[in-house]
Amino acid sequence: MITKPENLNDIFARREDITAQAFILGQRLNLRAFREYPVLKNTPLMIKVGDGVVVLFRYGVVVLFGLTGEQKEHFLEQAREHINQPQDNIETESMTISKIDGEKDIVLFDSVKLINWDVDRLLVIADVLAKSQVLSYHELQIGKMFDEIDPIAQEMQKKGYPKGRQTRSLLRNIATTLATQRNIAGQAEILDKPDFLWDKEPVVQGFFVRLEDEFELRERHDALKEKLELIFRTSEMMLNLMNARHTLHVEWYIVILIVIEIIITLGEKFLNW
Secondary structure, three states, rough: OOOOOOOOHOOOOOOOOOEEEEEEEEEEHHHHHHHOOOOEOOEEEEEEEHHHHHHHOOOEEEEEEEEOOHHHHHHHHHHOOOOEEEOOOEEEEEEEEOOOOOOOOEEEEOEEEOOOOOOOHHHHHHHHHHHHHHHHHHHHHHHHHHHHHHHHHHHHHHHHHOOOOHHHHHHHHHHHHHHHHHHHHHOOOOOOOHHHHOOOHHHHHHHHHHHHHOOOOOHHHHHHHHHHHHHHHHHHHHHHHHHHHHHHHHHHHHHHHHHHHHHHHHHHHHOOO
């Protein structure tokens, strides 16, 4: 059995800086598979891996601190075996974390300078990086959906209605917007303060607020939410237009059939007469 390290200073001894990297692997990660590692924190799960530590989130994101290239590849390969609905392309965000002599932590967009290696501060960094990673992934997906809607909108400008074969694409957009809203609000909880912060000292909570503001999590969340609502309304409107046009066609077919039946009936009467 591996001995649990006492603190981060044991792990990052003689290291002045480390790299933090966030990876989104899929929709949901099974955390039970990683209990074999030495556990530094249970919620969220922080474990010692090789020369560094890793923080894992159930919504499919892992944040690596101070791992070598070989250790990173080995751990990610293992993590992929315990992920549901894996992503085709792994997106990543990174930042440099340095240890400095001073009385106050320094927060920048691509780097953080800490006065001490501290579990709570690394958990804050992991939480913000993970949420930023989720937002980045969904921002990319939203961009792709706008690319799909654009040709449909151009066709509507020309003909006044979308083609019937585009129904599947519109339904997929609606399903994706609902799934994205569930992910950012229900699973990743982008706007919520992490549970482990509630009983922490004000300086740690202030550190979270500064880092959250530096990554503009709330602003990006609100912008993403507006885009999702726009895509949902647009796709729904296009589907309604297509359904209305289909209903109109059916009504015309019924009218034509009635007219044909009347003509046949009159013709038979005329011939018999």
